[in-house]
Amino acid sequence: MIVAERKSFAEIKEMIEGYKKVLVVGCGTCVAVCLAGGEKEVGVLAAELKLSNKGSSDPAGFGEATVQRQCDMEFLDELKDIVGEYDALLSMACGAGIQFLAERYPEIPVFPAVNTTFIGVNKDVGWYEERCKACGSCVLGMTGGICPVTMCAKSLFNGPCGGTNHKSCEINKDQPCAWYMIYERLAKQGRLENILKISPPNDWRNTKPQTLIQPGYEERKAAAE
Amino acid sequence: MKSGSQLEKILTAGHFAFTGELGPPRGANVEAIKKKAAPLKDMVDSVNITDNQTAVVRMSSWAASLFAIAEGLEPNFQMVCRDRNRLAMQGDILGAYAHGIRNMLCLSGDHQQFGDHPQSKGVFDIDSMQLITMVKDMRDEGKFLNGQEIDDPPKMFIGAAANPFAEPFDWRVYRLAKKVQAGADFIQTQCVFNMERMREWVKQANDMGLTEKVYILAGVTPMKSLGMARYMKSKVPGMDVPDYIIDRLKGVDKKEQANEGIKIACEQIEEFKEMKGVAGVHLMAIEWEHKVPEIAERAGVLPRPKV
């Protein structure tokens, strides 16, 4: 899933300063699972905003709404009857959702209430770890299912480097060395020959905006344009 | 000859190579380079010019390499993968070669988190292994990484690093084999303190036939003090400082520690001269350049052969 963390209250407050009516928009998918921007978090943020307004001579108004997925126009459409009442939208979705919301309602300023951090896994409630950088050229088959791009601090394709420190990465004792793990896993599977070969330079496909059309959907896209 | 560098000539002639190191200044201070360069002249065959070492901004390694040439030294131009993408790297290699630089050391580089700009974006477009192959193909095939032809290809003598001491130990000789396969002509190792481990690694390299294909220069760093030894043992990743080194420094008077450190280094160099599979020593006298003549003298590597 995509993992995000809420911005500090002070930063959020500063962004929406001067707007009289703000709709806090949550997303019911990834950011709800990672406890950053689902219905519950929308409620908490809206309550905090209302509270901080107390005693103000000219208080702002805050509304709440959570759609199932902000990265899907169909769900964003559900807001069309209420957004007109607001002069700003405060999105708690990932960066993709925030942009899609802004694209759907281009007349209204949209602000991010979270920082989108990574594609990761649920280690435990409230505990997430990054696993994928969406580089676009997956090598997990060669590396025993451990991503060198994400898990190695230098994104090495031919590790481990000389900094490996008692199974930890040179950057931090608490960060396991990805290449040490790759080595151990492949050794156990009897597949070390995978990394005896030199891996060629990666094709970094994630450095420009990308579009993907699954096979069979080309015509549909053409018709929409 | 692949590049015709002094270092290549020394090694191919079968002489025991002796190389040094010079860290460029944290500023445009040319006098500082000259000051560090002076004691190295005629003491070493080639001088590694570090590239934003420890991820701290310094004068660029190619520029400092040119000043080294002007001071009568032969530079070993270091290049890390942290700060440039493949375009910038190839551009710098062309420029460095055009200016007379003939040796290169291909490194991954320390992570930027340790340096003076920890918020920076680490590039790591290619890794050190891929860099070695890139420089080799530029030289031998006359081609850029994308396969296109180079008008007057740069011919570098290609160096790489090896750390025989980092985990997983069993893998280290295979990583060396990969660097040889990638195209490394010479290897400079991490600072050696653990001689048992070093002997074992060199033996493995001999047994695999690697030392017939690549020149191994053993990294030697004289300890300046007990404090430095302790720091290297506990704080520097990938450094293997056995207790007996600490004990030897502890065993002498504080004023004698530097001398004892040089003594240990010289004993190591003596052993390396005799060690099958070791073709030379790379002396990393960190911020101790002025001591190099004394160390070279005491290690019995003078005068340097003229080739």
Ligand code: SF4
């Ligand atoms: S220590 Fe391991 S994880 Fe860290 S940079 Fe080196 S190879 Fe990558």
